[in-house]
Amino acid sequence: MTKLLETRLSKLSRRAFLKAGAAAGGGFMIGWVPHAAKAGGDAVFAPDAFIRLDSTGKVAVVMPVIEMGQGTYTSLPMVIAEEMDLDMGNVTFEHSPAGNAYGNPMLGGVQITGGSNSIRGFYMPFRQAGATARRMLMTAAAQELGVEEGTLTTEPGFVVHVRSGRKTPYGELAQAASALSVPAGVALKDPSTFRIIGNSVKRLDTAKKVNGAAKFGIDVQIPGMKVAVVAASPVFGGTLTSVDEASALQVAGVRQIAKLGNAVAVIADHYWAARQGLDAAAPEFDDGPHASVSTADIVAALAKASEKQGAVAKSEGDAASVLAASSRKAEATYEQPFLAHATMEPINCTVHVKPDSCDIWVGTQVQGRAQAIAAEALGMQPEQVTIHNHLLGGGFGRRLEVDFIQQAALIARQSPDPVKVVWSREEDIQHDMYRPYYYDRISAALGEDDMPAAWTHRIVGSSIVARYFPDFMKDGVDPDAVDGAAENVYGIKNFFVDYVREEPPGIPTAFWRGVGPTRNIFVIESFLDELAALAGKDPIAYRRALLAGNSRALGVIDKAAEMSDWGTPLGPHRGRGVSFQHVFGTFMAQVAEVTVSERGEVHVDRVLAAVDCGLPINPDTIEAQLQSGIIFGITAVLHGEITLQDGRVEQSNFHDYEILRIDKSPKIEVAVIQSSEAPGGIGEPGTSGIIPAVANAVFAATGVRGRKLPFKAEDLRSR
Structure with missing residues (x-):
């Protein structure tokens, strides 16, 4: 979800993109149509799709992306406040509606939150929006005061006449500014003058989350609303065969049974009644064609497929010939399992279907896609469907999917009342859209200098x-599947990457906090450690030699080494491991310190992360995102695994799909490297970097090379 969109969609011409935005009614970035909206009878200066200034001087930023814990509802308003010259205390935010006006220009105008692209995509458009709004307020003040605009400046919330010192509040200029044409080519601030960007700012959404006022999808309450719980076929591709409707309807509070092809929903006055009604309904299913599928079968098919030549993703030099002629080479296979998203907020969606319209209350990463799928399910036009977006209690890619929105629309269509559909945790884990199972074959030859001479x-x-x-598929290559693997970051002269598509029978797969890099960096950085060991070299020195001349890469590696006291002894059963990556536009190095008990249990004691993500907007958010991503990644390397037997997902809740607990969480230290480069992504790099760092640390502690995730204690006891 990163380079595939950036590369493919960046080829859109600027003119074509602007024409598309105008056709959609958005007028994105350029060609804004300012207007004086009304809010409680007061004029509101709305120069574009993103800024709403009222007569009190308060500015609401209409957010084109969705807040799911990543901090964008603070970082992006910081950008507006910087260029518009506002105090953060006068800035609020609101959700955007579905519409192309809120499409990410880095993603070709697609309205989507994902791929660590929120800041990257909207940094410059938001700077332009803020600067343009400031200029229009100054023009309005010049006209009101009868002075030359060049005699004016601003300070937070005011236009100031330099000679007289007279200050005019922004709010008093809202109506006059609304009558102006939007100027083109407004100059942006010199970054050396920034007073907000680059400083840690308290998040604008924290207070309401703490006091309970923040509204997530699961908090929705609509007059007359009913609640539905769902049971889908336990086997993907199965169908509903029978339901004991009479017994279910005898449960107090149960109002209705809604049947779908592969599922049944019980609609009731409240969740507990619906839950009891579903138990009484005792649905039965025909398992369908995938009833015998198991993880072992899937892995065997992947292993067999790995013996075939794949679609070429990158070919430089002649890796095959160099490997064939080499006497010093290494080969390995790596496996990574299916993973569930297991977001803190269970899957939910509230839908009210009316004769000629539909309202949907949901937390989604793809408002437009949600609108389209609901309209299709209901036989409506997209403009008949209104999406009321809410904060997300975790996304990780799960809410890029719209399966649950389609399901909720089909259920609500059968009810005269609004219906909130809530999945149980068991339904969530056993009917997720999973991170794919991957099977990698990798090999390399060492040259006389001990460096990789060939890599496949x-x-x-x-x-x-x-x-x-x-x-986006090109010549059989999935650009996301090879993201992070096909870039040849270490500059190996003979370099070859190919991709074999092998679909697991019936199992839906989806993005999981940056699928390509999250899984590819584990393989690459683990195998590079294997080569360093084969060469008898220190892992950090080995990477430094390969990255010579790359100042940003060396900067983060050296900082992580310094933070971790790399090279100093740790003691028995302990080890350090390092990883480096340049993905999502961000450079990062991580060092993990682990202890492995005699029983083979791994405890991650400490993580040191050095990150150069370009210009840091809000350093506090960057640190928080890395902490989150690191915890998410440690969960994957030590616990994460979805397995199937008899066509059924075996895991069902957090007792057997374990999340890293607080007492097992490491101390995490983050160093943010100051940079003037364009902002990079930060939501996913923490996850992709920690997995190989832990794996390499386990090897340092035990001598056991973990090539299959998650690590099992029994595999480490034999060291």
Whole structure:
């Protein structure tokens, strides 16, 4: 979800993009149509799709992306406040509606939150929006005061006449500014004058989350609303065969049974009644064609597929010939399991279907896609469907999917009342859209200088892009599946990466906090450690030699080494491991310190992360995101695994799909490297970097090379 969109969609011409935005009614970035909206009878200066200034001087920023814990509802308003010259205390935010006006220009105008692209995509458009609004307020003040605009400046919330010192509040200029034409080519601030960007700012959404006022999808309450719980076929592709409706309807509070092809929903006055009604309904299913599928079968198919030649993702030099002639080479296979998203907020969606319209209250990463799928399910036009977006209690890619929105629309269509559909945790884990199982074959040859002279990497797994963005498949290559693997960051002269698509029978796969880099960096950085060991070299020194001349890469590696006291002894059963990555536009190095008990249990004691993500907007948010991503990644390397037997997902809740607990969480230290480069992504790099760092630390502690995730204690006891 990163380079595939950036590369493909960046080819859109600027003119074509602006024409598309105008056709959609958005007028994105350029060609804004200012207007004086009304709020409680007061004029509101709305120069574009993003800024709403009222007569009190308060500015509401209409957010084109969705807040799911990543901090964008603070960082992006910081950008507006910087260029518009506002105090953060006068800035609020609101959700955007579905519409192309809020499409991410880095993603070709698609309205989507994902791929660590929120800041990257909207940094410059938001600077332009803020600067343009400031200029229009100054023009309005010049006209009101009868002075030359060049005699004016601003300070937070005011236009100031320099000679007289007279200050005019922004709010008093809202109506006059609304009558002006939007100027083009407004100059932006010199970054050396920034007073907000680059400083840690308290999050604007924290207070309401703490006091309970913040509204997530699951908090929705609509007059007359009913609650539905769902049971879908335990086997993907199965169908509903029978329901004991009479027994279910005898449960107090149960109002209705809604049947779908592969599921049944019990609609009731409240969740507990619906839950009891579903138990009484005792639905039965025909398992369908995938009833015998098991993880072992899937892995065997992937292993067999890995013996085939794949679609070429990158070919430089002649890796095959160098490997064939080499006497010093290494080969390995790596496996990574299916993973569930397990977001803190269970899947939910509230829908009210009326004769000629539909309202949907939901937390989604794709408002436009949600609107379209609901309209299709209900036989309506998209403009008949209104999406009321809410904060997300975790997304990680799960809410890029719209399966649950389609399901909720089909259920609500059968009810005269609004219906909130809530999945149980068991339904969530056993009917997720999973991170694919991947099987990698990788090999390398060492030259006389002990550096990799050749490198081949075959990636085998499901293609999410073929389903989600089919037009982005090129010559059989899924660009996301090879993201992070096909870039040759270490500059190896003979370099080859190919991809074999192998779909697991019936199992839906989806993006999981940056699928490509999250899984590819584990393989690459683990195998590079294997080569360093084969060469008898220190892992950090080995990477430094390969990255010579790359100042940003060396900067983060050296900082992580310094933070971790790299090279000093740790004691028995302990080890350090390092990883480096340049993905999502961000450079990062991580060092993990682990202890492995005699029983083979791994405890991550400390993580040191050095990050150069370009210009840091809000350093506090960057640190928080890395902490979150690191915890998410440690969960994956130590616990994360979805397995199937008899066509059924075996895990069902947090007792057997374990999340890293607070007493097992490491101390995490983050160093943010100051940079003037364009902002990079930060939501996903923490996850992709920690997995190989832990794996390499386990090797340092035990001598056991973990090539299959998650790590099992029994595999480490034999060291």
